[in-house]
Amino acid sequence: MEQDDRKLFVLDTNVLLHEPLAIYSFKEHDVVIPMTVLEELDQIKDRKRDVSRDARVAIRALEDILGGKTTPEQILQGVKLPRREDHGDACGTLSIFPDHQLEMTHASLPDNNNDNRIINTALHLQKIHKPRNVVLVTKDINMRLKAKGAGIKLVEDYRTDQLIDDIRFLTTGFHQFKGDFWERKEHVSTESHGRHTVHTIPVKEVGDENFYINQYLIDEDSNFCARVLEKTSDDLKLLDLGKDRLLNIDAWGIRPKNIYQGMAMQALLDPEIDLVILTGPAGCGKTLLAMAAALEMVVERGLYDKIIVTRNTPEIAESIGFLPGTEEEKMTPWLAAITDTLEVLHKNDVNPSGSMNYIMDKANVQFKSINFMRGRSIQNSVVILDECQNLTASQIKTMITRMGEGTKLICSGNLSQIDSNYLTAVTSGLTYIVERFKDFEGSANIYLNGVVRSRLAEFAEENL
Template structure:
């Protein structure tokens, strides 16, 4: 047990993953009493962090061992002990650097106390707060991020679709001729394709946009076609439409920087298939900026969330403007909105619902935690398709990053499943100015 460590958990780790206690192997876990006080402030509310706070307190309540406040209570087989740190002082070293006794500084004091008490055991503060990690290091306290749900390989979120040269011209000809496609092994590439991966095949004289169909093991051509008035402007957008229009791909992720068309493509795909689903649901998480929550905004509940939903309405208006004001398609769009078949709302409102026969689009999914993504997907009933869109470089949550957000976590875990697909959009199509800003600023 010479390598056994002591881990002190910050509040934000628990709010990120209420099951975190069971992810530290046989190492011992310590929770400063001030963390429980902070959790108490988060118990009321309908957001995921409120749910996590309540669930964690329930987990603690099941540990009835009185040793929780002394020598620690056993968490389970092959796991360490859990202890609540109480009665620690505010050491002079911490006081000199941080005289104000804020919750963060009290957590530093608890970690300093534990490290001093156990000099032969590594004591590590685990927090998702970068600033607190900096403060800890200034005091010589070991610290690290909560890495349990971090994705190590994020290259697939930054690269273009794969391009294969030197393909036999006859093979490309066969792909063009066959509706079902050809067996993947006939390509002679000797590689493992990702779930429903799309790519470009080139023989030198001819090129085909192709897709690997996970359910059949075949490679088929991707047809460039319009979706409800929206025409793909590049190969990546054609790939997105291919998977958006396939009812057998029940879970799809569209990633890419701003201006690549993620949300617009997803909405156009949903509208094309609107008669095959009872409802189209567009939702996005509400992430307040500049420390201003919904209470800061005037009006009732619907008026408060309206500014956050406006980007979704903007994309709907882009599609509407493809048609004449009195045309059949325009009237149809207005009609399904009026009848509640096309709904745009805040993501928090779908908690507890069962989404059957619904085409569900979750926008800005990079601002969700892995647990939130799981909660949403488990809402899916029979006949439901879920599309998650997001830019992993534009994360508004202070405790998520490009490796730990729920969108990349889902993509990483779902690879290999025949009902899953992922398209990364690289080329911006919003405008020349938008593309220039995205690349240079």
């Protein structure tokens, strides 16, 4: 490839914090790290937060390439990236640019903050490498706007972990047919397996939809509801569920209020499904269903030994040590949604607070910080990972790989309530696992359509 055909990518600090090995993601193109980025990584690496670990990994990755016998001249010119098994197509170069030596010009931004220095680096490289394409890569939306305004022609977000372009195309976990599903189904074979009825239908009679394992199928006009058990190039095997049956499922005194909750409840209570992903707007019942199903499976059915509840707490790594009490007591402010749910489940008891304490002891409900889950192997438990729209793909992978034999993981989140500075709905770890696990036979994903919390919450969700 000619030199002019290879792009020059200038990376912002947040790219390396989002993906510490991002330098290997640009294939045959060259990567430039401004000196300002190294300074920011140095300031972050000693903080008492999760992000400091990512900064240290990024620094070590840079040292592995640029350390040793590499001369300053070679570092400025560009050092060839070494081969890695997981990044076999990376064959460009990596260089450090001393942006502090840049002189102010009439076209550059004021040299008063780090973002401006990185933008000025990209402007300078764009000028001296013309006509070669220089691309500034940053996850900071405002910085992308500033860079465009300053005259950088190519500015991009870092999206190698983005599986879809628009959140509207995210898998919902179910497919709704118009009319009556059974119309014009001429070649159906039905078998009974104990209490279960399984239908085998030719794919061409079902439609052009790309169906996947554990996807739910419903229609508009009949009682039909089924779950895909198996898919081949010719046939679909469907487990017949029926809407009425789903709406009458009972878990810890809770019954579904709509068919979407019914599908979620069926997946939650199925011991063959190891991962259940619940998405949907605020007030659709994600946490309530997860907690009710967990109590039902642990206390009533005895399928699991305990319930572990955890969630992403951005500031917890710094502030948890200063709160009084045990880890569970320190976690209480961040897990108020769970305690609120327990109160709802026992509000009609003679002694609600006594019932809550008894059940938390009986079900062995534990509140854990996500920061202390690393390195664990969790066996025979129901793990509820709440508010996971704020987790990155790597953080969710860390959680999923903690799950041992006989453990069920329930992930829930609302993609319209992302608090992280660098995540969007399409780059959230929640979106990532919905797409990655949709063909896994041990997982189910349900989008809970409709707000059932209150008419006030429903109106707010639709009109605000």
